[in-house]
Amino acid sequence: MKRVAIFSRGVRGIFALDSLIGHQIIWRPSQSTNVVATACWGRRTTSTASIEFAQSMGLRCWFLEDGFLRSFGTGNLFPGLSLVVDEQGAYYDSTRPSALEGMLANSQDVLAGHEILVDQALQVLLEKGLSKYNHAADVGDCLLGCFGSRNRTLAQRILVVDQTLGDMSVSLGEATAQTFTDMLAAAKAENPDATIFVKTHPEVFSGRKGGYLTQVQPADRTVLLRDAVNPMSLLSHMDKVYVVTSTMGFEALLAGKAVVCFGVPWYAGWGVTDDRCKDSPAWARRTRQRSVRELFAAAYIHYTRYLNPVTHQRGSITDVIDWLVRQKNMANRMHGKQRQGRVLGVGFRRWKAANLKPMLGLHRELVQFVPNPSGLEKLSPLPGETLVCWGTSPSPELCAFAQDKQLKLLYLEDGFVRSVGLGSDLIRPHSLVLDERGIYFDATRPSDLEHILATREFTTEDMQRAQQVRAFIFEHGITKYNLEPRQTVQWPSNGRLVVLVPGQVEDDASIKLGCTSVRTNLDLLRAVRQARPDAFIVYKPHPDVLSLNRKGRVALAAAHEYADHVEAGVSVVSCIAACDEVHTMTSLTGFDALLRGKKVVTYGQPFYAGWGLTEDHAENATAFERRQRRLTLDELVAGALLHYPIYWDWDLKGYTTCEAVLHRIVEQRTALEANGGLHKLRVGFVRRQLRKAKVLFDSWTGRV
Secondary structure, three states, X not given: OOEEEEOOHHHHOOOOHHHHHXXXXXXXXXXXXXXXXEEEEOOOHHXXXXXXXXXXXXXXXXXXXXXXXXXXXXXXXXXXXXXXXXXXXXXXOOOOOOHHHHHHHOOOOOOOOOHXXXXXXXXXXXXXXXXXXXXXXXXXXXXHHHHHHHOOOOOOXXXXXXXEOOOHHHHOOOOOHHHHHHHHHHHHHHOOOOEEEEEOOHHHHXXXXXXXXXXXXXXXXXXXXXXXXXXXXXXXXXXXEEEOOOOHHHHHHHOOOEEEEOOOOOOOOOOOOEEOOOOOOHHHHOOOOOOHHHHHHHHHHHHEEXXXXXXXXXXXXXXXXXXXXXXXXXXXXXXXXXXXXXXEEEOOOHHHHHHHHHHHOXXXXXXXXXXOHHHHHHHOOOOOOEEEEEOOOOXXXXXXXXXXXXXXXXXXXXXXOOOOOXXXXXXXXXXXXXXXXXOOOOOOOOOHHHHHHHHOOOOHHHHHHHHHHHHHHHHHOOOOOOOOOOOOOOOOOOOOOEEEEEOOOOOOHHHHHHEOOOXXXXXXXXXHHHHOOOOEEEEEOOHHXXXXXXXXXXXXXXXXXXXXXXXXXXXXXXXXXXXXEEEEOOOHXXXXXXXXXXXXXXXXXXXXXXXXXXXXXXXXXXXXXXXXXXXXXXXXXXXXXXXXXXEEEOOOOEEEOHHHHHHHHHHHHHHHHHHOHHHHHHOOHHHXXXXXXXXXXXXXXXXX
């Protein structure tokens, strides 16, 4: 396999670098065997080792940079989903050619075959306000408040864009600190009746870096915008934009604004900008006229490489756009459109709070935890902020506090495809449900899931995705915990009807709130034997019970009174495949069986029952009185797996899709099976306790 050599630890840490580059990555090789190139980060001083190795071995050095649609936020907390790999130079280095410049300078029709994609991508970028970083709130009243007290209508609004000190695009864009001073002076002189808005870089606001215009003071016609705001939203309020080399200048072009360039950014010199740097050597190379759409197609479609967040392999701009829109929607949901609302977790153990903190908000500083309702007073929550509690039984004190303070109360539980390993073993989840009405297993009242299933108009896309999800789950044998070995099961049924009875944790809330007359595993076995007297009944204890983490173990002698076989060794998927019917109280195994086309009989009121897909025997089932709609299996899957949970990618550190989590589950399980780790997760009481102790220690010491 061809390899690319790297010498920078920063480059080495880029997530999925091998997928984005398209070659195997090798760290600091001593020789060039099978090495096609070296790779370094732009024109930084840290690139020296890569460049020198390439020169000594007669190789080319590839220059890497973030793509123009990078991530939700800045820094290492948000891995990039796009990358530029330039085999000639850095696109922001105007002193020498780059692959991007060469593409624009030659006769290539960069729009050919991409017209529809370009128009669709531009439409979404402008409608959703997507930029390189997307964590900041829209401008809204923030900007209007800057001049609302003046009681006059501004004739013109001019934006002057600052950049970070030491930004290589400044020096290599033929500019200096004086250039920024000159730019601000020109903006004021050329627009004498306008208000000048000076915008700092997001990383200046975050404290990571300094800026060139941070010392500018507010004046009668000068407004400083130090807070992070969405660039595209800000640009929509402006009439004209002044930049040195910032990519925000190109975003202004996308928004239809006039742009003045005091440096030589990659998009200058093609006839769409007012260029003030007159003696650049770049002008001799940039002799073609290019439209803004052509510049966009070249830079965003042809030049930039994207990561597919579902597969973690090479993807498209559409994949990343979908990801960024999802992050922005979730940030608005959890923190409000101005990104100021806190999410306050109440009553969570420290290890669980550590696992949940990133999943409850992309702005981590706005996610806080207190041990009990009395601790909320110290946080002085504001109306509209969110309280989160586990399960469905908050204390009367918490409910009263939420009502008095006008707070939104959400009930949190694990999702239906959770992890590789048990939650009771402190394995962090890939999915959660956040329910404002109730919770899916509480049959005594409606839940958000029940509302979705009862009212949502499912689309053709929903149905197609549901079919694909079902097929993937079936093919790969995926369940909630994905812990037990998968193998073919052959029970000695001698042609009798095979009925699988999954055991449950008897003090589980789904039994307390979803069952009426049948409420224990032994009651269930007795009821199944009565309903299917001639069947071959297989009882499978719950994995949490087998692990001794939870209550509900049925003595083998009692189980054998009704069951023909007790299966503790293989996965529930293998058991479902080998049975004809599944009989359950409220177990998720019933849902797993529906996904695999099996008949399901319920004795409680699980979320998937009462919609016409199961045979239901629960007495006094108030939930079924509410569930009058008849659903197809794909509609049930769309509601329960696509629209109800939230999914989390621990590698990309953001909200993802059901499909992506299914891929992660398969990858993790396959890796653990290969190295024996799956067996260690499941077997060995002492080993599991030591692993849990480490998780608890890390949570107390802040290591997670």
